C-alpha cells in the first residue's frame with residue numbers, strides 16, 4: 542500500500558493577509574513615536590487623538606456595513622470606547638476632533654475581513670506599548686492607557702478566536718485577494734491619516 546499522504550494544506554487567507562501586509566506593518570511600526578525620546582504626555586495625547594479620528598470613522602463604517610460576516614460580534618470588539626475613555630482622562634473632548642474621510646472600502650465580506658484583520662492584529666503589539674507608556678508616562682487603564690491594552694489579559698484568546706473565525710468564512714482566491722488588498726488599504730489609509738495629523742516620526 543502506498544503511504545497515506547495528507548492533502549496539501551489549503552491556501553489560507555491568513556497567509557495572504559500576513560504576506561500582503563508585513564512590509565506595511567514594519568514601515569508603520571518604525572514611524573510610530575511610542576519608543577521615541579520625543580514622546581511626552583502632550584505628544585501621546587495628540588497621537589491618541591489621531592488614532593481616534595481613524596478608529597471612530599472606520600468602526601462607524603463597519604457598524605453600518607451590511608458585509609460583516611454573520612457570527613462576528615463587532616460590538617464586543619469596538620475599540621473607539623476605550624479611545625474615548627483615554628481622551629477624556631487626558632482632558633480632550635473627542636467630539637471636537639477631526640475624523641478621517643479617506644477610509645478603506647468595505648463592499649464585500651472579504652474586504653470587511655481584511656479590515657478587521659488589521660484592527661484585531663493591532664491589539665497584539667498593545668502589551669509592549671502599554672508597558673512603554675506605563676513606564677515612560679505613568680499611564681494605565683484609568684488615566685489614558687486603556688486603548689493600548691483594550692482586551693487586557695484576553696488579548697491572546699481574542700486573537701485566536703478571530704483567527705478561527707477568519708478561517709471559518711469560505712473565501713475563494715478572489716475573496717482572499719480582496720481581503721489582502723483591504724488589509725493593505727487599511728494600513729495605508731491609517732499611515733496617511735497619521736501623517737496628515739503630524740504624529741509620525
Ligand code: HEM
Pocket residue numbers: 559566569570571573575658659660661662663664665666667669670728731
Ligand atoms: C509601535 C507600534 C507597534 C508594535 C510595537 C507592534 C507590534 C506587534 C507585535 C509584537 C505583533 C505580534 C507578532 C506575533 O505575535 O507574531 C504584532 C502583530 C500585528 N500587528 Fe502590530 N505593532 C505595532 C503597531 C501596529 C499597528 C498600528 C497596526 C495596525 C493598525 C498593527 C497591526 C498588526 C497586525 C495586523 C498584526 C497581526 C500579524 C499576524 O498576522 O500575526 N500593528 N504587532
